[in-house]
Amino acid sequence: NREIVAVLDALDLAAQAHSSQRRKGGGEPYVNHVVDVAARVARATNGADATLVIGALLHYVVEDCGVTVETLAARFGPDVAALVAEVSVWWPGAVVSMPVWNRSSIQRYRPQATR
Numbered sequence: 001n002r003e004i005v006a007v008l009d010a011l012d013l014a015a016q017a018h019s020s021q022r023r024k025g026g027g028e029p030y031v032n033h034v035v036d037v038a039a040r041v042a043r044a045t046n047g048a049d050a051t052l053v054i055g056a057l058l059h060y061v062v063e064d065c066g067v068t069v070e071t072l073a074a075r076f077g078p079d080v081a082a083l084v085a086e087v088s089v090w091w092p093g094a095v096v097s098m099p100v101w102n103r104s105s106i107q108r109y110r111p112q113a114t115r
Contacts, residue, residue: 003050006076010054011035013075017065034059055083062088 014034021030038056045052054076061067062084069088073081 007038007050007053007057010057010076010080011038013067014057014061017061017067021064030060051077051079051083054080055087058084059087 015031018029018031018034022028023030023033034057037059038053041049041056042053047053058067058072058076058080062069062072069081069085072084
């Protein structure tokens with residue numbers, strides 16, 4: 001099934017992108033957090049929405065790891081790219097820890113999301 005392959009591909013990207021990061025406090029690998037979030041999303045949706053699970057796995061790769069939204073769009077499609085863009089804050093030279101909606105980036109990938 002293509003969705004399973006896409007989820008595993010997202011897990012691989014998340015693991016590689018976060019490989020050098022550790023959680024504050026306990027020092028556990030940061031990738032554990034995104035896997036936990038993805039598992040919660042999968043349970044909450046009864047596994048019915050691979051796009052949301054993939055977005056959960058990748059929710060910090062733009063903001064914290066330098067992966068571009070364009071890379072996500074090419075590798076996982078515009079819906080995943082838009083979802084990650086919705087929860088990310090980035091612009092050249094700056095990263096902010098509080099997520100906000102970057103309308104121009106989202107409009108580029110999913111115009112109907114901003115209407």
